[in-house]
Amino acid sequence: MRGVVAIAQNTVREVIRQRVVLVLALFGVGLVAASQVLSPLALGEGRKVVTDFGLAGSSLLATLLVVVLGSSLLHKELERRTIYAVMAKPIRRGEFLLGKFCGLWITAAALVAGMFAIVLGVVTVAYGETPWIVAGAMTLTVLELGVITAIVVFYSSFTTPALTAFFTAATVVAGNFADDLLYFGTQGASLWLARVTEGVYWILPHLTVFNARGSVVHGIAVAPERLAFAAAYGLLYLLALLIVAGAIFERREFR
Amino acid sequence: MSTNQDTAHRPGLTPPGARGIHAVPTIPILSLEGLRKTYRDPMTLRPFTAVDGVTLELERGEIFGLLGPNGAGKTTTIKLLLGLARPTAGRVLLDGREPHDPASRSRLGYLPENPCFYDHLTPLEYLDLTGALFGIPSVIRRRRAVDLLERLGLSGHARKALRKFSKGMTQRVGLAQALMNEPRLLVLDEPMSGLDPVGRSEVKALLREQRAAGATILMSSHVLAETEPICNRVGIMKLGRLVEVGAVSALLQSGVREWEVAVERLSDTIVTLLLAAGHDVERVGSRSVIRVRDGEALQGVLGQLVQGGVHVHSVEPRRETLEEHFVRVLDGRAGAGGGRS
Numbered sequence: 301m302r303g304v305v306a307i308a309q310n311t312v313r314e315v316i317r318q319r320v321v322l323v324l325a326l327f328g329v330g331l332v333a334a335s336q337v338l339s340p341l342a343l344g345e346g347r348k349v350v351t352d353f354g355l356a357g358s359s360l361l362a363t364l365l366v367v368v369l370g371s372s373l374l375h376k377e378l379e380r381r382t383i384y385a386v387m388a389k390p391i392r393r394g395e396f397l398l399g400k401f402c403g404l405w406i407t408a409a410a411l412v413a414g415m416f417a418i419v420l421g422v423v424t425v426a427y428g429e430t431p432w433i434v435a436g437a438m439t440l441t442v443l444e445l446g447v448i449t450a451i452v453v454f455y456s457s458f459t460t461p462a463l464t465a466f467f468t469a470a471t472v473v474a475g476n477f478a479d480d481l482l483y484f485g486t487q488g489a490s491l492w493l494a495r496v497t498e499g500v501y502w503i504l505p506h507l508t509v510f511n512a513r514g515s516v517v518h519g520i521a522v523a524p525e526r527l528a529f530a531a532a533y534g535l536l537y538l539l540a541l542l543i544v545a546g547a548i549f550e551r552r553e554f555r
Numbered sequence: 556m557s558t559n560q561d562t563a564h565r566p567g568l569t570p571p572g573a574r575g576i577h578a579v580p581t582i583p584i585l586s587l588e589g590l591r592k593t594y595r596d597p598m599t600l601r602p603f604t605a606v607d608g609v610t611l612e613l614e615r616g617e618i619f620g621l622l623g624p625n626g627a628g629k630t631t632t633i634k635l636l637l638g639l640a641r642p643t644a645g646r647v648l649l650d651g652r653e654p655h656d657p658a659s660r661s662r663l664g665y666l667p668e669n670p671c672f673y674d675h676l677t678p679l680e681y682l683d684l685t686g687a688l689f690g691i692p693s694v695i696r697r698r699r700a701v702d703l704l705e706r707l708g709l710s711g712h713a714r715k716a717l718r719k720f721s722k723g724m725t726q727r728v729g730l731a732q733a734l735m736n737e738p739r740l741l742v743l744d745e746p747m748s749g750l751d752p753v754g755r756s757e758v759k760a761l762l763r764e765q766r767a768a769g770a771t772i773l774m775s776s777h778v779l780a781e782t783e784p785i786c787n788r789v790g791i792m793k794l795g796r797l798v799e800v801g802a803v804s805a806l807l808q809s810g811v812r813e814w815e816v817a818v819e820r821l822s823d824t825i826v827t828l829l830l831a832a833g834h835d836v837e838r839v840g841s842r843s844v845i846r847v848r849d850g851e852a853l854q855g856v857l858g859q860l861v862q863g864g865v866h867v868h869s870v871e872p873r874r875e876t877l878e879e880h881f882v883r884v885l886d887g888r889a890g891a892g893g894g895r896s
Contacts, residue, residue, distance in 0.1 A: 305687075307688075313675065380671045391688055551641075555594070
């Protein structure tokens, strides 16, 4: 476990030193600017628009960060051969992978928390009311990022950064439309197609489980049972992915 | 300068100051048995054997030099013994454990060839990370990191980002991280690479220090002049095979290769006679060096010189260097050792 913690700490440090804080600062400035522009156009719904814009923007930015940084995280280690000295220490490859995953997820979660804090701050200052209700949506977004980080780590365990980024983006998009895919499968002509779409439906991450941003904007809080279900589903899904990724990475040759 | 003779020891004997190696004296610190690694070209699927049936055992407390030209299979052998690559056939045991067992690496220090470390870190941070991976308590690893940086002449750069380091400085950081866990086995892939003469001399002193502390060292190199004075034994690799293994002194021809006779005022007549007899003569000003390949002919040459009134300055035997032996083995002119230790 000490190896996982050390690798995770190093990954957090690496991402932070890649000036990720700058992304956060830019987001804050962008949000303040957007709130000033959008509010007069929103016909009294300025608070909702700013909150919605802020939540969606922070989720998208954090996802982009995970995909961009995550897709090269392992490849860079192999290409620059920094992994050689690390893997000569008493650490399993699976632990190394888990450390990378934890470091990236922690960084993304901290980024989301920072951006949500900016949303809260901007809404409080502009409308005199703090929308604490967004905390539930933020928790779900953090869980969603965990699943996306696991997807990135999974693909990066066996393919190139470009393909990792492409496959992850495709999986995230498909994961947001998993229900539609199942529906279209049942509308098809053949039983075979229905079976295939059903199989893909169960394999794909159901990312809509983690999206409560629309409802919290309209004042509907995230129910504790939904949070519990999303947490259980998310953790099981990412664990399964990490186990498969670990098994693949364990067999990988360092040339 | 230490010689191979004064550092050699018999297998099974525990060197003084050994780091707790007395508990398992009979298990070799490193054992390679029929090790083979075949890669396949991803495009043509044609197999390529990088390491071919390497068998070797390292004795505790020795410095073993793994020599060979580029592409001989030295680095692949090291990767196999560290578990970075899987052997196609054969077996590796590190202190009795297989490389996939992390415990096998708990007392191992490794310096990769052309090392590259996390350049967002400072040397102090990198050594701290290394110590953490070994499970060394933070207070101890902090102290050890500071000591090692001091020992390797990097204390003035402890808080500078590694991306700003020169090749030689990075090499020193590599040595420092390899020593963080006070290893019993040090595996160094081209440790002299990128170092200036002072740096190389310091590294040699460091390796002797480590051996005195009980560490066993496996170092790969193609800088033979640097290897010869510090290695007890060497193995020469060629096309993936370990073609010769032995003590440096035993590998080099024990007999004298030639005699160098330094003289003053050598007359042209004598030069003609010497050349006719098949000896080499090199003239620099009033001085000349005569190279006599045959020990028996030396007496005749000396008599001829004395008779001719030539002032003989010195007579020195010249033995084969490791470099000359290495070239001879690679050319296939030396008897192969069968690849066994």
